[in-house]
Amino acid sequence: MPAKGHAPRPRQEREVRRAAVRDVGEAQGGVVSRDQLRAAGITGHEVAAHLRAGRWRAVHTQSVAVHTGPLPYVGELWAAVFEAGDRGCLDGSSALIASGLQHYTEDTIRVSVPRGVLVRRAPGLDVRQTRRLRPEDLAAHGIPRTRSDVAGVRAALWARSDKQAALLITMSVQQGLTTAERLGAQAVKVRRDRRRMLVTTVVADLLGGxxxxxxxxxxxxxxxxxxxxxxxxxxxxxxxxxxxxxxxxxxxxxxxxxxxxxxxxxxxxxxxxxxxxxxxxxxxxxxxxxxxxxxxxxxxxxxxxxxxxxxxxxxxxxxx
CATH class of the missing domain: 3.40.960.10 (VSR Endonuclease)
Known part of the structure; x- marks a missing residue:
């Protein structure tokens, strides 16, 4: 501890900042955005020094892993959101997984951004502009993502096959992420899509018909x-x-x-x-x-x- 009446030394200040960054990263799968690093007072030179020393490693272009171990999937999800910017959010099946969907995996993380927002490309990410993104569609807490009822319908519309579409809708209800009623309320908002009828039919099944x-x-x-x-x-x-x-x-x-x-x-x-x-x-x-x-x-x-x-x-x- 510094002597009474004396300001902390630069090395102690750096340790305090690094501890604060680690605390933020713990809640995000070990990943922090470069904006968060700047907000914590970490300079670009410090970031570069940590990267060169191998204490941290870059994830895409907009985030950093503040540890050297394997990156957990939740960290990959946070990195995907950071890459999309402060208006991006997980969507479709990626949002369902972030909300707790089990026994289902995807090779690509789907992120939605509003129309006109810069779209960055990175391996394993599918960042797309959409007019459908509204503030009320977002989950209230946790990683930025669409609510499970919104995500469930979109996951079905964007699925690779009808089979996958039906499974995603069914699993989201079976696992308690949302209800058939909420999915139905979202399904009726779909005006034009080749899977509109399939989604409506599967939701009708879940509603008890x-x-x-x-x-x-x-x-x-x-x-x-x-x-x-x-x-x-x-x-x-x-x-x-x-x-x-x-x-x-x-x-x-x-x-x-x-x-x-x-x-x-x-x-x-x-x-x-x-x-x-x-x-x-x-x-x-x-x-x-x-x-x-x-x-x-x-x-x-x-x-x-x-x-x-x-x-x-x-x-x-x-x-x-």
Whole structure:
């Protein structure tokens, strides 16, 4: 400590500034922006000295890692935002990941900036201008990013495939990042996009229209493939009560259960398992068809259904 009445020596001042920078970096995955460094009183010469000495390392052009270890993903996210400038924010699937989306990764970090803002390019970053960026769309706390309901719809619109789009919407609800109602409110704002109908349909599934919507689509797919008309909502009775089957072909003992998102929830696991077992004990083949599968892998699932029907003696043409 300096003697009473004496100003801190330059070396002590530098240590205080470095400690303050480390504190900021701890909350940002070890990354600080060059603006934050200047605000902390770190000069350009000091930054250059730390970089030359290997104590710090540059991340893109607008930020610095204030440690020498591996950069965690949260640090990469902060560096991406810093590269976009003070008006940039994570968007789409990157915003969902920053909000806690699990079991999903992306090779590229998506950042949105308003129209007219300078766009910097860097490896692994996709910085794009957009007219859709509004202050009310941003999360209130944490790394700058769009809210999960906004990000979920945009992630679906920007996804590489319909399958990925449907998965992102479904996962954001399953993992509690947002609700189907909030996604629906954002989906209706989309005026023109090739995935507008897909997004609306998946959100409708999540809102609870699974049974009628899923069975309607299933019946349409059966007719398109030349399958015999199945029975719908067939009733089976057991010692424990009644079981309602989504669709079945009684003559050949084939049952298809169409699972919506609610079948993933713990409250339904027991009743679903009991129903499945009861029907199986009745010597029927029970196939599960997730509604998401009907959206993104219908051909593969119907190939299994046709195999089950043919294997039980159903005379029918091969699906076209």
């Amino acid at each position: 699974v049974r009628s919507l899923g069975e309607h689509e299933f019946a349409r797919e059966c007719r398109r493939r030349g399958l015999p008309e199945p029975s719908r909502q067939a009733v089976r009775r057991s010692r424990d009560g009644r079981w309602y089957l989504d669709v079945c072909w009684d003559q050949w003992g084939v049952v298809v259960e169409i699972d919506g998102i609610q079948h993933e929830w713990a409250t339904n696991l027991v009743s679903d398992a009991l129903r499945h077992n009861a029907v199986t004990l009745d010597r029927a083949v029970v196939l599960r068809l997730p509604l998401l599968g009907l959206r993104v892998a219908a051909d593969e699932f119907f190939a299994q259904i046709i195999e089950a029907l043919v294997g039980r003696g159903c005379p029918m043409p091969v699906a076209s």
